[in-house]
Amino acid sequence: MSLRIAPFLPELLRSLFKKPVTVKYPFEKEAVPKDFRGTVVFNPPKCIGCNICVNDCPAEAIDIIRVSETEKKFKMILHNDRCIHCAQCVDSCPTKTYHMDLEYETAAFSRWDLKIEYK
Amino acid sequence: MEYKVSLGPQHPALHEAVSLRMTLDGEVIRDADLKLGYSHRGIEKLAEERSYIQNIYLTERICGICSHSHTTCFTQGVEQLMELVPARRGLYIRTIIAELERVHSHLLWLGVAGQEAGFESFFMYTWRDREVIMDILEWISGNRVHYAMNIFGGVRRDIDELQRKKILDSLELLKKRTDYYLNLAASEPTFVGRLAGVGKLSREDAIALCAVGPTLRASGIASDVRRDDPYAVYSEMPFEVATADSCDVLGRAVVRIKELISSYAMLEFLLKNLPEGPFKVKAPRKVKPNEVYSRYEAPRGENVHYIKSNGSDKPERLKVRAPTLANYAATIAMLKNGFIADIPLIFAAIDPCICCAERLVQLDDGRRGDSRVLSFSQLRAMANERAKKIDFKKRKIAWPF
Numbered sequence: 343m344s345l346r347i348a349p350f351l352p353e354l355l356r357s358l359f360k361k362p363v364t365v366k367y368p369f370e371k372e373a374v375p376k377d378f379r380g381t382v383v384f385n386p387p388k389c390i391g392c393n394i395c396v397n398d399c400p401a402e403a404i405d406i407i408r409v410s411e412t413e414k415k416f417k418m419i420l421h422n423d424r425c426i427h428c429a430q431c432v433d434s435c436p437t438k439t440y441h442m443d444l445e446y447e448t449a450a451f452s453r454w455d456l457k458i459e460y461k
Numbered sequence: 462m463e464y465k466v467s468l469g470p471q472h473p474a475l476h477e478a479v480s481l482r483m484t485l486d487g488e489v490i491r492d493a494d495l496k497l498g499y500s501h502r503g504i505e506k507l508a509e510e511r512s513y514i515q516n517i518y519l520t521e522r523i524c525g526i527c528s529h530s531h532t533t534c535f536t537q538g539v540e541q542l543m544e545l546v547p548a549r550r551g552l553y554i555r556t557i558i559a560e561l562e563r564v565h566s567h568l569l570w571l572g573v574a575g576q577e578a579g580f581e582s583f584f585m586y587t588w589r590d591r592e593v594i595m596d597i598l599e600w601i602s603g604n605r606v607h608y609a610m611n612i613f614g615g616v617r618r619d620i621d622e623l624q625r626k627k628i629l630d631s632l633e634l635l636k637k638r639t640d641y642y643l644n645l646a647a648s649e650p651t652f653v654g655r656l657a658g659v660g661k662l663s664r665e666d667a668i669a670l671c672a673v674g675p676t677l678r679a680s681g682i683a684s685d686v687r688r689d690d691p692y693a694v695y696s697e698m699p700f701e702v703a704t705a706d707s708c709d710v711l712g713r714a715v716v717r718i719k720e721l722i723s724s725y726a727m728l729e730f731l732l733k734n735l736p737e738g739p740f741k742v743k744a745p746r747k748v749k750p751n752e753v754y755s756r757y758e759a760p761r762g763e764n765v766h767y768i769k770s771n772g773s774d775k776p777e778r779l780k781v782r783a784p785t786l787a788n789y790a791a792t793i794a795m796l797k798n799g800f801i802a803d804i805p806l807i808f809a810a811i812d813p814c815i816c817c818a819e820r821l822v823q824l825d826d827g828r829r830g831d832s833r834v835l836s837f838s839q840l841r842a843m844a845n846e847r848a849k850k851i852d853f854k855k856r857k858i859a860w861p862f
Contacts, residue, residue, distance in 0.1 A: 346648050346649070346650075347650065348649070349644065349645055349648055349649055350582060350583070350586075350645055350649065353586065353641075354582055363589075374599075375599055375600045375603070377600075377603045377618070378599070378603050378604075379603035379604050379609070397512065398512070398514050398515065399515070400511070400514075400515040400516075400517075400518035400519060401518075426518065426522075426607075427604065428518050428607070428609045429603070429609065429617075430514065430518065430609075433612070433617060434514075442603075
């Protein structure tokens, strides 16, 4: 193939007159796909306390603690600061207690703010 | 006069922490030595404490760019240990993701090569096109970087008809652009002039130094795990192994562009012949005692996982050999008799992923300044000896979280 001078020049010139593809982020937001793996949401009434999610979570972000010895009462702590958003808990749960929402702006000033307790 | 210069571990020319010690004669590198181990993360040890399902996500995090490569390598190894036959549709989807990943990785590499060669607009254009693939991956899997698609027995998500059509449409656009890049890489005089003849690795050296992936194929050797030891559905697909005979960085660029074109053809084949049926089958949690050696052709070369199981739900040992590690010896050969100004380009040409390859156990004696390599059992004995000396009662260690 013979060498040519500046073969990319037409592409460069064309790009000069195109609209920018970036958006002004905090004011304008791009939509995320509907199956996006955002933040984990837990639905307490459905939970049967089988602990499969606790064993399967790769980031050890889920704790289910039995509150009382006699009654069947549990406390569930979701450590969103450790969560890696893999959605394995959603797949593992036999009663479909978890689902992922589309929330991706999860920054916080302290990691403790990200901890959620369900009773 | 010869003098010694060390480069790195922190240096603007290197994107990751690696140290290079060179003997120079003027501007020419006469001898070079690499020092690794600045970003060791202990992933292999961590894998021994986690169940197989947790390890899928751990191996995914070995590398950001070839995240699917590591999980697939691990998953297909464990599937062999489980004697599990994965769902056919699952294997097809797994291969689709693998090829999409190869496309995005090679487009990324082309951009990096353009940037290192001083061709910034090439970098901008390839990365613009890479966004098309990233959007597809996000749409299919739910995330841009860590797709988390693999599970034992298949994949976690299906591809529906709409997604199938959209990928096929995007491929048309990408094909056009890639033809343009091939044209550009072969005919733009500044680009060709910068890459041609840099980082020579002869055919004999490439074999002797065990180079892998595009580095090996650019030296004229048609070696590809996808063809030599087919996994997933590669045995059913017609494709040719891309090679180049120029043995330099330009050859590596051409091999990668050719691989892009063959990946588009493969994706088209896979999407058009996607079989019906379930996309995953149920897998057991425990694995019988055995061992397996799993091979996978990652975008950078051959990726290897060795897995040993002991009958429980956790692996006894996981050994990862990332393709970059295999290419280091060849890199040193490429650097010899080259110029200092070519270091970033030669390094970029193997597409280094230094964090992925940090597995070496090397102990430095701070007082004497020498280093030695220890075997696993020696290291274990040393660790036990050291642990005996520590008085754990005196130390007040509290887990902060």
